Amino acid sequence: MLDIFPILHTDRLDLVEIKQQHLGDIFKLFGDNRVTQFYNIVTLSNESEAQRFIDWFQNRFVEKLGIRWGISLKGSDSIIGTIGFNNFTKRHRANIGYDLQTNFWNRGIITEALKTVINFGFNELDINRIEAEVMQGNYASEKLLIKVGFKNEGILREWMYWNDKHYDMIMYSLLKADVKLT
Numbered sequence: 001m002l003d004i005f006p007i008l009h010t011d012r013l014d015l016v017e018i019k020q021q022h023l024g025d026i027f028k029l030f031g032d033n034r035v036t037q038f039y040n041i042v043t044l045s046n047e048s049e050a051q052r053f054i055d056w057f058q059n060r061f062v063e064k065l066g067i068r069w070g071i072s073l074k075g076s077d078s079i080i081g082t083i084g085f086n087n088f089t090k091r092h093r094a095n096i097g098y099d100l101q102t103n104f105w106n107r108g109i110i111t112e113a114l115k116t117v118i119n120f121g122f123n124e125l126d127i128n129r130i131e132a133e134v135m136q137g138n139y140a141s142e143k144l145l146i147k148v149g150f151k152n153e154g155i156l157r158e159w160m161y162w163n164d165k166h167y168d169m170i171m172y173s174l175l176k177a178d179v180k181l182t
């Protein structure tokens, strides 16, 4: 399983391996305050910081601890976002994350990518439960999780610690059994 990076396809998108050639794209993505505002990361200010992200995504895959795809519009070499499992354990749990350059928001792109990645998680990685923790106020993220079938499980009180503050997070989950039922 996962000896070769699995490229996935949707109607409009290719989900590809994040490589060195994408350094500028990753900087554009995580160098935007609107993208990082609900994350526990500092907005990137140069490409060498983006390099650390590429190294992290690649290492997680090599170590079989996580998998992050770059999102490309079909036929394009650049990536406009990322999506994937920050961690996963076979037959058990995975945490999902996603982000998109702001000029592509609200076109259903992450909804489309998410459905394919969820299928891959349940069917190929044999994950049973996919989780997403969403910061309060991130309405777009909540909306799209609900659209693809995630259930709101309530508030994780002061679950995230970032920049010397504690943040409540909203826990969403989707079970393999939920998808079988629909």
Ligand SMILES: CC(C)(COP(=O)(O)OP(=O)(O)OC[C@H]1O[C@@H](n2cnc3c(N)ncnc32)[C@H](O)[C@@H]1OP(=O)(O)O)[C@@H](O)C(=O)NCCC(=O)NCCS
Binding pocket: 034, 035, 036, 038, 097, 098, 099, 100, 101, 104, 105, 106, 107, 108, 109, 110, 111, 112, 132, 133, 134, 135, 138, 139, 140, 141, 143, 144
């Ligand atoms: C969250 C994010 C990935 C969504 O990507 P996207 O491709 O624009 O999402 P989609 O278009 O597939 O779906 C978003 C839905 O939220 C809705 N939406 C967007 N902004 C909203 C808002 N402020 N309030 C309520 N709904 C909102 C959209 O209308 C859409 O619903 P619809 O299809 O019923 O119209 C994108 O906003 C992003 O990159 N945010 C920053 C990173 C981030 O927060 N990641 C998630 C961390 S948990």
